[in-house]
Every structure is written in C-alpha cells, then in structure tokens.
Amino acid sequence: MNVLLLGSGGREHALAWKIAASPLLTKLYASPGNPGIGGEAELVKLDVADHSAVAAFCQEKKIDLVVVGPEGPLVAGIADDLRAWGIRVFGPSGAAARLEGSKGFTKDLCARYDIPTAAYGRFGDLASARAYVEKTGAPIVIKADGLAAGKGVTVAMTLPEALAALDACFDGSFGAAGAEVVVEDFLTGEEASFFCLCDGTTALPFGTAQDHKRVGEGDTGPNTGGMGAYSPAPVMTPEMVERTMREIIEPTMRGMAELGAPFAGILFAGLMITDKGPKLIEYNTRFGDPECQVLMMRLKDDLLVLLNAAVDGQLAHSSVRWRDEAALTVVMAARGYPGTPEKGSVIRGLEEAASDGAQIFHAGTAINGGALVANGGRVLNVTAIGATVGEAQKRAYAALDRIDWPQGFCRRDIGWQAVAREKVGAN
Numbered sequence: 001m002n003v004l005l006l007g008s009g010g011r012e013h014a015l016a017w018k019i020a021a022s023p024l025l026t027k028l029y030a031s032p033g034n035p036g037i038g039g040e041a042e043l044v045k046l047d048v049a050d051h052s053a054v055a056a057f058c059q060e061k062k063i064d065l066v067v068v069g070p071e072g073p074l075v076a077g078i079a080d081d082l083r084a085w086g087i088r089v090f091g092p093s094g095a096a097a098r099l100e101g102s103k104g105f106t107k108d109l110c111a112r113y114d115i116p117t118a119a120y121g122r123f124g125d126l127a128s129a130r131a132y133v134e135k136t137g138a139p140i141v142i143k144a145d146g147l148a149a150g151k152g153v154t155v156a157m158t159l160p161e162a163l164a165a166l167d168a169c170f171d172g173s174f175g176a177a178g179a180e181v182v183v184e185d186f187l188t189g190e191e192a193s194f195f196c197l198c199d200g201t202t203a204l205p206f207g208t209a210q211d212h213k214r215v216g217e218g219d220t221g222p223n224t225g226g227m228g229a230y231s232p233a234p235v236m237t238p239e240m241v242e243r244t245m246r247e248i249i250e251p252t253m254r255g256m257a258e259l260g261a262p263f264a265g266i267l268f269a270g271l272m273i274t275d276k277g278p279k280l281i282e283y284n285t286r287f288g289d290p291e292c293q294v295l296m297m298r299l300k301d302d303l304l305v306l307l308n309a310a311v312d313g314q315l316a317h318s319s320v321r322w323r324d325e326a327a328l329t330v331v332m333a334a335r336g337y338p339g340t341p342e343k344g345s346v347i348r349g350l351e352e353a354a355s356d357g358a359q360i361f362h363a364g365t366a367i368n369g370g371a372l373v374a375n376g377g378r379v380l381n382v383t384a385i386g387a388t389v390g391e392a393q394k395r396a397y398a399a400l401d402r403i404d405w406p407q408g409f410c411r412r413d414i415g416w417q418a419v420a421r422e423k424v425g426a427n
Contacts, residue, residue: 001304002062005030005041006048006078007069010331010363010381011289014296015069015303016040017359022304029061035372036362048073051081058087065090067307071147071286074265075101090307092285095261099252099283103182104145106283113255115248117280118184118272126170129181133162139186143282144169146177151338153223155186189274190417191281192233193291194244196269197306200262202315203249207298207322208236209291210417215338217413224338225378228414230328230389231294234421235273244271244278252283264310290329293361293381297327328392328415329383330400332408334364337377345407347372347380358399359383379408389418 001024005016013036020028020040030041031048046054058066066082068074068091077094091097098105110117118141123129133140142165144152152174156162169178192210196203209231215221236244248269256263268284268291287295296303300321309318334341341364350360350372361383364376382400386392393415400410 001025001064002027003029003304004058004061004063004066005037005069006066006073008032008034008037009069009289010361010378011287011292012069013037013040013361013363014293014381015067015287017361018296018299018303019067022302024302024304027061029063034362035365035367036360048078049076051078054078055082055085055087058082059085064088065304065307065311067091069286071097071100071284074285075147088311090265090311092263092265093261096256096263096265097285098261099256099263099267100285101147102145103143103282104180106280107182107184109252109255110280113251115251115280116278118187120182120184122180122182124180126166129166129170129183130163132183133166134159136183136185138162141184141186142166142169143182143184144174144178145180145182146174148174148177149225151223152177155223187272187274187279187281189272189279190235192236192271192273193229193288194236194241194269194271195288195291195295196249196267197310197315197318197320198253198263198265198267199310199313199315200257200264201253201313203245203253203267204315204318204320205241205245206266206320207231207295208233208241209288209294210235211288211291212411212414215411217411222338224333226288226290226331227333227411228328228330229288229290229294230326230392230415230418231291231298232322232326234418240273240278244269248278248280289363290331290381293329293359293383294327297359297383297385298323298325323385325385325387326389326392326418327383327385328389328396329361329381330396330410330414331363331378332380332382332400332403332405332410333378334374334376335407335409341374341377342407343373343375344368345374345405347374347408348404349402353382353399353402356395356399357384358395360399374405374407388422389415390422393419
C-alpha cells in the first residue's frame with residue numbers, strides 16, 4: 001500500500017513509526033512532516049488547505065490510504081473532499097468532526113442523548129456569559145467553542161479568573177474560535193483519555209492513557225497541549241471501560257448516525273472519573289498528542305490493518321492486542337512554552353538517548369545548517385516501555401537526561417498518579 005500521512009508533530013511521528021513497520025506498506029509519504037518523520041517516510045510539500053492539490057498528489061502517486069493526523073484539516077472537511085475524488089481516508093467527515101470543532105455541539109449532543117457530562121451554558125455575547133458565571137460562581141470552566149490549539153480552555157478557580165477568561169474569548173484572543181463560549185461546572189475526579197477506533201457503526205476500544213496538561217510539576221501552571229502521558233491508565237478499570245462504552249461512546253455513535261454524520265476515525269474521549277462514574281469532558285476526533293506516542297509503543301497489532309478495517313467498515317470483525325507493559329512519554333519543550341517558545345537552539349545527543357531502547361519522537365524540530373534545532377513549543381517526546389509505569393518512567397527520564405539541549409525543559413513527575421498507586425500496591 002502507498003500511504004500519505006498528513007501532519008508534522010509528535011503524534012504523526014509515532015504514527016509514521018508504526019505504519020512503517022507494517023508488511024502491508026509499499027511507500028509512506030508525509031506532509032509536511034519533520035526530521036524525525038523523515039526517517040520513516042518521504043517528506044513532500046503539500047498545501048493541506050488546498051484539498052484539490054492533495055487529491056492530485058494522491059492520484060499521481062497512487063495513494064491507497066490517507067491518514068489525517070491533526071484536527072484542523074478534519075474540521076475543514078478534507079476527508080469529505082478526498083473521498084469525493086475516490087480516495088480512501090482514515091478520519092471523520094467535517095460534519096462528524098464537529099465533535100471536536102464545536103464544544104457547544106458536543107454538549108448539546110450530550111444533553112440530547114443523556115450522555116453524562118458537566119452542566120453547561122452556551123453564550124454568544126459577553127454580557128450573558130458574565131451573568132451566568134457571576135450567578136454560578138467559581139470554580140468554573142470557560143471554553144472557547146472552536147479550535148484553539150489546546151489553548152482555549154481555562155479552569156478558573158476564582159471569579160476574577162473566570163471573568164478574565166471570558167474577556168479573552170470575546171476580545172478575540174482565540175480568533176473565531178472564541179466567538180462563542182461554553183461555560184461548564186467544575187468536575188472533581190481523575191482525568192483519563194479513552195480511545196475508540198470507529199467505522200461509522202462499530203466502536204472498538206483502542207486503549208487508555210493519562211495526559212498531563214499543566215506545564216508545571218504537581219499539575220500547576222497554565223494548560224498546555226500536553227507535557228507527557230502514560231498508558232494504560234489504572235483508573236480505567238474493566239468496569240470503567242464498560243461503563244464508558246455503554247454510557248458515553250455507544251450513545252454518541254447512535255446519535256451521530258441519527259444526525260446524518262456517522263463517526264468513522266479515532267474517537268478520543270477526555271473523561272473525568274468521578275465518584276459517580278465517568279463523565280465526558282470533551283471529544284477529540286483524532287489521536288491525542290502525546291497519548292498517541294504511548295499507544296503506538298504498546299500496540300502489538302499492525303496499525304495499518306486496523307486503519308483499513310475502520311475505513312472499510314470491518315471493525316465488527318476486528319480485535320486489538322496490547323503489550324502487557326506500560327509506556328510513558330515525557331515532552332521536552334522549548335523555553336518560553338506555553339507562551340512564545342524560543343526557536344533555533346541546537347539539540348544534540350538523540351542517538352545516545354535512544355541507545356537503551358527508548359524512542360525519541362520529534363514534535364517541533366527542524367534542520368538548520370545540518371544541525372537539529374528546536375522549531376516549536378513542544379519539541380521532543382522521550383518515550384519508554386517498562387513492566388510498570390514506574391519502570392517506564394525511570395527509563396524515559398534516563399534517556400532524556402542524555403539529551404544535550406540546555407534550552408529545553410520538562411516536567412520531572414510524569415506518571416506520578418500511577419507510580420503512587422504502584423507504591424501503595426507494593427506495600
């Protein structure tokens with residue numbers, strides 16, 4: 001098979017690494033890619049916003065499958081347009097991608113189909129949103145309705161913080177994404193990421209993980225795109241997985257079909273596991289980043305076989321096998337992130353870092369004058385496997401400490417909740 005992978009981050013490097021291992025693969029192309037992805041695929045320059053140009057490339061290179069990594073092109077309808085050209089695509093239609101593209105759409109779906117989630121309000125003007133927040137009080141969650149690159153969510157612990165978040169949305173800080181806001185009740189519990197491969201009818205559970213969104217250790221500081229993750233998530237017991245499927249995923253699949261937008265692709269449910277069970281925080285309609293990195297490390301099966309089954313509506317006849325070990329990834333970010341990151345600093349030592357079996361996925365790198373340099377906020381994902389989360393954590397940090405990049409930083413406590421559980425269990 002000839003495959004085209006769209007995207008340039010750590011998620012796409014992990015997907016490229018796993019797809020490249022498939023015996024089904026003839027040729028892997030990636031656009032725009034990054035230096036790490038370039039080790040697995042031929043990098044090509046395509047304007048992903050020009051869907052007809054992407055389709056022309058697919059026809060020229062006889063592409064058998066397009067795998068769309070990031071959410072932006074999906075919400076923009078690239079899957080619809082490529083399918084109209086007769087090209088097979090792994091990823092939801094634009095209508096189905098509204099599950100990520102509009103938080104208000106998803107909340108209304110939850111209300112319509114009795115899917116457990118936080119109480120909420122939707123607002124298109126500042127005055128009514130402020131009135132709702134002042135009446136409800138803090139803590140409270142403010143979300144820009146549209147895509148905001150992971151930056152449009154504020155978990156406000158005080159009323160002034162909540163009002164400032166509303167001002168930021170309606171002042172245009174998030175562009176069109178903030179023209180409408182969703183205000184949610186604050187949920188208490190433990191967060192988890194739950195994934196399903198979907199073919200429009202069947203949803204096949206595809207692993208669990210736990211992300212670390214805050215930039216600082218101890219889950220402090222502003223939200224980021226994710227500073228690290230591990231898999232599996234211990235809080236997602238077999239009982240919790242069964243409840244999540246029954247109470248959240250299956251009604252969503254039924255609801256989207258009834259709305260004329262059956263969901264096919266990867267459905268990523270961000271969950272809060274409360275004392276009353278799982279509640280949906282939000283949906284993403286693509287693999288998580290950095291959750292994808294740990295899932296690919298643990299996946300025993302051929303990813304390309306599974307993606308084809310999803311595209312061809314054959315998931316009812318499919319199963320997924322996982323390694324028993326845990327996987328953990330630590331994000332190395334450029335100084336200044338999640339604000340304005342410092343770009344251009346030289347990174348050395350990656351071969352030495354990977355010498356003991358760790359995988360170094362590139363997220364925001366470039367080549368400048370023959371040297372590998374930082375070219376984004378989240379720059380590297382240092383990933384390792386271990387018999388326990390604690391062992392995977394030790395291996396990941398041992399690899400990370402071999403990297404020579406003074407301008408980079410990371411959290412030193414990725415996996416802390418699972419490691420604490422393991423220590424309690426050992427005693």
